[in-house]
Amino acid sequence: MTTTTPPTRTGTRRRRWGASLALLGVGLVAACGLQPATAYTPESAPGLIEEIPDLPEGASITVTGKNFTEQLILGKMVVIALQAAGFTVTDLTNVPGSVPVRELMLSGEADVTIEYTGTAWLTYLGQEEGIPDQQEQWEAVRDADAENGLTWLPPAPLNNTYAFAVRAEAVEELGGISTLSDITELPVEDRTFCVEAEFNSRADGLGPMLETYGIPRGASDGVPDDNIRIFDTGAVYTATDRGTCNFGEVFTTDGRIDSLDLVVLEDDLGYFPAYNGAAVVSTETLETYPQLEEILTMLSDELTDERMRELNLRVDEGGEMPADVAFDFMLELGLVTEP
Structure with missing residues (x-):
């Protein structure tokens, strides 16, 4: 099994990404006179997701994600979950494209994202064929990306294939x-x-x-x-x-x-590759905050195709903001509470 070599983690790369993202934010503010959409996240308090005890004051973590509806909702769920757990969260969701999100994770500019197993396997890791079996596909990606300093947590039932x-x-x-x-x-x-x-x-x-x-x-x-x-x-x-x-x-x-x-229709012969969503965390970050696994798994366990369709529809046809849809979903499940 072959894997791609992660980009070199250099200060130059960090500065370039940081400057680019800062300019993106400034451009949005200048053009609209408002904050970027990603800056908005409803305030929440702990629920089933509890505040991490003895978390150092000012402990920070960065979340990233892509800029289509489903990813905007999932990214906000992660932001809300980690804020409820006590982190100061930097929100780098709404990034245009899969590859820039991958670069943010590999370079250490971001700590957490929700990614799809099939995307990682075929696009990032350069494999020619996907694996229809969902568990086997996740295990293959998990094992391959371990070499890149990324840990794949257990996948959600959600399979966007x-x-x-x-x-x-x-x-x-x-x-x-x-x-x-x-x-x-x-x-x-x-x-x-x-x-x-x-x-x-x-x-x-x-x-x-x-x-x-x-x-x-x-x-x-x-x-x-x-x-x-x-x-x-x-x-x-x-x-x-x-x-x-x-x-x-x-x-x-x-x-x-x-x-x-x-x-x-059921793909009864298993033709289509698996594209389960899963939380991907910087291995270094996870070693520092091992509680992240329980928090993010608690969230991903609730994500099914049917629920995701409902949430996507509320944004695409209902016109609601992804952050509000994410918060309502987590509030309904008791994962977080209102402050």
Whole structure:
């Protein structure tokens, strides 16, 4: 098993990242006359997540995360949890892109993030194929990243991977379909797919998936090319809901699955790689504050696909702030309390 070599931890790298992030914050303030969105976090008090006893006064920790809805919510959950535990938290969530977040973790500029096992395995560690088994994928990433000074805590049930969904009212019309294998039993004219351009052409996309399930792509007795429609990401969900196709490519934690009443089909042959979310902590930081494992595991244990879809939808369609959605979720579970 090969791993990438972590960047050199130099003062120059630290200064460059610190300056870049500081300028980003200044730019946001100057442009809007307001604080950056990431600066806002509701005040909270300990609940099931208790304040760490004998924590040194002013103990600080830095949290980072990416800038799409799910990551903004998850990042704020971690910020809230660690504040309730007594830390002074520096909030570096809302970073544009996966690679910059990875660099912050490797360089020591950040201590904690929520990352996806499949992303780390394929993008950061350079492996060619993902591992569908969720536990095996997490163990492989955990072992590989230990060499990079990062510790992967136990994964959440949340698995933000690819899937195919069908509109609920068509399930019975299609013979009570529930798995991808069931597609093989359908007439050719019912094997219609809506997908993104990238998924349509990528090496681990639609073609290999159909091959795995024994459905020849392009063949008159499989999935003819005319049965495949290409859309932008958001339009795939709408087209599937409208019946433009029977099967739409989705992400398993996307809130539109619920709002459009789509039914996710089981990947019963385990084609799609696992993308479980898990807390990743600087090993050095974890050795200093071993209580972090219990705190972050307590949070991740509550994160499922279904709950994440609800939370994402509140931001994407409800217009709520990720920090408020994160706080409400943790308050409801008793992980934190109101001050």
